[in-house]
Amino acid sequence: MASHHFDHVDRSGSVSGPPSAGDYVFDRGFRGVAWLSAVFILALVVYIVIEIGGKALPAFSEYGFGFLTSTTWNVQTGQFGILPEIWGTLYSSLLALIIGGVFGVAIAIFLTQDFLHGHLAAVFRTIIELLAAIPSVVYGLWGIYVLIPLLRPVANWLHGEFGFVPFFGTSLSGPGLGPAALVLAIMILPTVASISVDALHQVPYKVKEAAYGMGTTRWEAILKVMLPTAGSGILAALVLGFGRALGETMALAMLIGNSNQISLSLFSPANTLAALLASSFPEAGPVEVRALMYAALVLLAITLIVNAIGLAVMKFATRKFEAER
Amino acid sequence: MATRFLLAAAIATLGFIGLIPAVQAQTAAPTATVASGPVALRGAGATFPAPLYQKWIDVYTKANPTLAIEYKVVGSGEGVKRFLENSVDFGASDAALSDEQIAKAPGGATLVPATAGAIVLAYNLPDVKGVLKLSREVYADIFLGKIRNWNDPKIQVLNPDIKLPNLTITLVARQDSSGATYAMTNHLSAISAAWRNQGPGVGKVIDWPGISMVAPGNEGVAGRIKRSWGSIGYVEYGFAKRLGLPMAHLENKAGVFVEPNLNSGQATLAANVSQIPGNLRVFLPDPDGENSYPIVTFTWLLLYDRYPNPQKSATLKGFVNWALSDGQGYSIDQGYIPLPENVATLARAAVNRVQ
Numbered sequence: 001m002a003s004h005h006f007d008h009v010d011r012s013g014s015v016s017g018p019p020s021a022g023d024y025v026f027d028r029g030f031r032g033v034a035w036l037s038a039v040f041i042l043a044l045v046v047y048i049v050i051e052i053g054g055k056a057l058p059a060f061s062e063y064g065f066g067f068l069t070s071t072t073w074n075v076q077t078g079q080f081g082i083l084p085e086i087w088g089t090l091y092s093s094l095l096a097l098i099i100g101g102v103f104g105v106a107i108a109i110f111l112t113q114d115f116l117h118g119h120l121a122a123v124f125r126t127i128i129e130l131l132a133a134i135p136s137v138v139y140g141l142w143g144i145y146v147l148i149p150l151l152r153p154v155a156n157w158l159h160g161e162f163g164f165v166p167f168f169g170t171s172l173s174g175p176g177l178g179p180a181a182l183v184l185a186i187m188i189l190p191t192v193a194s195i196s197v198d199a200l201h202q203v204p205y206k207v208k209e210a211a212y213g214m215g216t217t218r219w220e221a222i223l224k225v226m227l228p229t230a231g232s233g234i235l236a237a238l239v240l241g242f243g244r245a246l247g248e249t250m251a252l253a254m255l256i257g258n259s260n261q262i263s264l265s266l267f268s269p270a271n272t273l274a275a276l277l278a279s280s281f282p283e284a285g286p287v288e289v290r291a292l293m294y295a296a297l298v299l300l301a302i303t304l305i306v307n308a309i310g311l312a313v314m315k316f317a318t319r320k321f322e323a324e325r
Numbered sequence: 326m327a328t329r330f331l332l333a334a335a336i337a338t339l340g341f342i343g344l345i346p347a348v349q350a351q352t353a354a355p356t357a358t359v360a361s362g363p364v365a366l367r368g369a370g371a372t373f374p375a376p377l378y379q380k381w382i383d384v385y386t387k388a389n390p391t392l393a394i395e396y397k398v399v400g401s402g403e404g405v406k407r408f409l410e411n412s413v414d415f416g417a418s419d420a421a422l423s424d425e426q427i428a429k430a431p432g433g434a435t436l437v438p439a440t441a442g443a444i445v446l447a448y449n450l451p452d453v454k455g456v457l458k459l460s461r462e463v464y465a466d467i468f469l470g471k472i473r474n475w476n477d478p479k480i481q482v483l484n485p486d487i488k489l490p491n492l493t494i495t496l497v498a499r500q501d502s503s504g505a506t507y508a509m510t511n512h513l514s515a516i517s518a519a520w521r522n523q524g525p526g527v528g529k530v531i532d533w534p535g536i537s538m539v540a541p542g543n544e545g546v547a548g549r550i551k552r553s554w555g556s557i558g559y560v561e562y563g564f565a566k567r568l569g570l571p572m573a574h575l576e577n578k579a580g581v582f583v584e585p586n587l588n589s590g591q592a593t594l595a596a597n598v599s600q601i602p603g604n605l606r607v608f609l610p611d612p613d614g615e616n617s618y619p620i621v622t623f624t625w626l627l628l629y630d631r632y633p634n635p636q637k638s639a640t641l642k643g644f645v646n647w648a649l650s651d652g653q654g655y656s657i658d659q660g661y662i663p664l665p666e667n668v669a670t671l672a673r674a675a676v677n678r679v680q
Contacts, residue, residue, distance in 0.1 A: 072532050074531065074532040076529065076530045077528075079532075156492065159493070163491075170536060171491070171493045171555055172554075173492070173493065173553040174495075175538065175549075175552075257495075258500065258538055258539045258540065259536065259539070260532065260533075261537070263536070267493075268493075269537075269538045279541070283402075283502075283541075285406070
């Protein structure tokens with residue numbers, strides 16, 4: 001219908017022409033496919049939640065909220081509780097976020113604030129992003145055979161000298177929270193670093209020039225101008241990194257020690273929800289599977305809440321800086 | 326007819342080759358009449374006797390090439406479950422079936438003690454030379470989580486020659502439902518009032534107190550101990566020996582510290598199983614005898630009383646009978662305690678009642 005407006009263009013024989021019938025079909029078709037994909041993804045998420053929720057419902061009605069506060073996991077007596085796993089998940093992820101976050105943001109500053117020549121910075125960035133390509137199980141093996149033997153003498157010295165500090169309350173026997181958190185930190189490093197690099201790149205060069213023009217030193221410019229301006233992007237990087245740490249499974253199942261207990265000690269074995277699911281599912285009977293489904297639902301909820309908080313914080317941060325600009 | 330023909334052909338072929346290893350001829354002889362066509366047997370269960378069962382299957386199927394036996398190493402709990410679900414031809418468990426479980430078995434259940442083994446407390450204390458001695462009270466307290474550090478005076482006083490390190494005691498226990506856990510907790514409950522009254526109880530899976538890690542299977546526990554300083558855990562003797570783990574000498578009922586090995590294990594059986602009940606269900610929670618190692622358990626093969634397929638039943642009986650006679654000769658090499666003759670005789674009689 002709209003094509004007749006362009007009829008004269010068509011007659012002129014120029015290279016540009018009105019959209020043909022084929023173009024319309026293609027355009028409509030593409031839009032349809034795009035819509036379908038979007039709807040499909042939404043439906044998939046809803047389906048997963050419903051499926052897990054449905055399977056977890058019997059356990060939920062049986063154990064209620066006591067499931068979240070009990071520390072027993074005994075298949076024989078049918079008592080299930082996941083407080084130690086919730087604790088282990090949050091504790092290990094938080095430690096990983098602190099370590100990985102500090103290093104990730106520091107690397108991002110190093111790569112973007114003219115410390116390195118452009119090409120060299122690109123090479124460095126590629127190398128860091130390659131860390132994301134290493135399979136989880138390889139990280140696990142590396143942790144067992146390289147990291148733990150390296151860490152153990154240090155940890156046991158700390159335990160010997162400062163055993164009264166709760167964080168060093170036990171010696172490191174092998175698998176434990178400390179090695180697991182360190183490996184997690186390395187695993188979230190590429191996520192945190194590359195998104196922070198993008199965020200810092202997006203700050204217009206003029207902003208930095210203006211800061212220098214006002215007589216700031218390099219550090220003042222980085223800490224007081226660049227970082228706050230890129231703040232929302234860096235926060236997004238940290239939230240995504242935390243989310244990845246919460247759900248990480250294989251490396252943790254190998255490194256954390258599968259211990260059903262709550263301890264402040266960095267060197268004590270612990271457990272996480274994802275590691276519990278991975279190690280218990282293969283041999284679980286129907287009763288245990290229901291409890292595991294409940295645990296899976298809790299993990300899903302924790303991840304969703306963390307991401308929601310992250311989005312909210314980002315929104316708040318963005319508005320603040322936009323207003324200041 | 327077919328059987329005789331096969332037998333004749335086999336003998337002719339072997340004769341033609343000329344070189345017949347003596348062992349193979351011996352093991353093949355009692356069974357050649359049974360294997361009359363390709364038969365596949367499927368079993369699943371305990372990890373504790375798995376190396377010995379694999380060896381048996383290996384030797385026996387080499388002598389009977391038409392026979393295929395598969396043994397899935399899934400732990401006693403899962404083995405019993407699959408046996409009761411009738412999804413295998415035989416099960417295996419280190420904890421004998423209870424009466425209710427036997428009642429649930431499709432086609433009735435016959436328990437056949439297959440071998441016995443010592444459960445050792447293997448530990449990993451780097452730089453400690455000499456062997457650790459643990460009294461009944463002390464190792465019960467360790468597993469109760471009451472003694473939490475290796476340099477605890479209660480351990481030190483038993484081991485004056487050893488300088489114990491300042492390391493946290495990390496228990497390594499079984500994650501899966503397991504007969505080794507049953508034997509261990511059954512023993513702890515027998516020797517310690519605290520375990521019996523306030524402890525976590527007796528079972529194939531329990532909630533371990535103290536700082537404990539869990540790992541799947543005997544090999545999983547042994548491997549975890551090998552890699553973890555300050556750890557101690559319970560595994561079958563052979564698994565600890567294969568990994569070269571040090572094993573604690575334990576105080577027995579008579580108050581003597583006994584080294585875990587095949588001799589002390591055999592001493593336990595010799596001193597305690599002169600009388601055995603008709604259903605062949607024997608547990609030794611706290612064995613008598615001066616030279617007896619305190620934690621010894623039988624492990625059972627679970628057979629159905631009746632098999633719908635007579636060929637399968639005959640083949641399985643042939644295999645188990647062989648395992649209970651010639652097969653016992655492989656026990657010591659693999660780290661297990663051969664059955665005492667009176668138990669083996671009763672076990673063979675039970676197998677022969679299977680239809």
